[in-house]
Amino acid sequence: MPSPARPRGPKPNRMDPDQILDAAQEVFARDGLRAASLRAIAKQAGCDPALIYYHFDSKEAMFTALLARRFPPILQDLERVAAPGDPRSTALRLWEVVRIYHRHLKDDPAIRSLIRGEIVRGAEGLSDLIEARIRPIVMAIRSILDQGIARGELRADLHTLLGTFFLARMHLEILDLLPTVLPRLMGLPHDQAVETGLQVWFDLYWRGVARDPLAPLPPLPGLAADPIPIKETRP
Structure with missing residues (x-):
């Protein structure tokens, strides 16, 4: 009895949607949305173009995401x-x-x-x-x-x-x-x-x-410092 044929094509769980979005972002930034192709996005992501359709209907859907x-x-x-x-x-x-x-x-x-x-x-x-x-x-x-x-x-x-x-x-x-x-x-x-x-x-x-452009700025926290907590509120 012949063994059942294996389903062909990419599996939807082979690549996380965020990986596809990362690739789409690079291609969109380089080529623009109109010129970008699903094939280019798939190449950037390292996957089969058909896999993209498991997660996204179109380029516009990827851009929205x-x-x-x-x-x-x-x-x-x-x-x-x-x-x-x-x-x-x-x-x-x-x-x-x-x-x-x-x-x-x-x-x-x-x-x-x-x-x-x-x-x-x-x-x-x-x-x-x-x-x-x-x-x-x-x-x-x-x-x-x-x-x-x-x-x-x-x-x-x-x-x-x-x-x-x-x-x-x-x-x-x-x-x-x-x-x-x-x-x-x-x-x-x-x-x-x-x-x-x-x-x-x-x-x-x-x-x-500033209303008073000559007034000195207060000390500014560094770019890498933690967000400044808000400890009190005004009525």
Whole structure:
């Protein structure tokens, strides 16, 4: 009696979906979503292209999953800092925003390139997906700036939406440039050069938004320090 034929094709449990998403992120960042192919993603992941369909229906589904994987932890940390009961100075809270971005994105140039590239390309349907994820983040940072005006710490004429844009956007650009350029220019160890560069940049940003640009900044915790706990609240 002949033995039953073995089923052919990849098995769904041969590769974790996160491994496929990691590969998709690299390919999307390099080629853009429109030009990326499932074959290229499968090659990057080291799997058969058919395996991808066990987990994802399309490239767009993978892109949506990437956004869902990356943005919620960032938003959660930002909303904690944006809580109206946070008694810390606006300067320290904005620096905490920088540290959150740094913590979540410093080691992930592919996701930075991916989001930037798709925003610039304006791919139909994807702009709405990206906006839906970015808008709550923007609103959380903007809330810190609005509270800073109400507390008398920031300029009353500050355009808080643009202030948010420049804080977030410029920091993303800095994440791509500082690690490569500053260690060579400053002759400092990598981590020290990046930290020094970010603090100098933040000082310049703060002077532009502060009600009193001559007032010294409070001591800023290091980029690698633990998140600053909120020990008390305002009524």
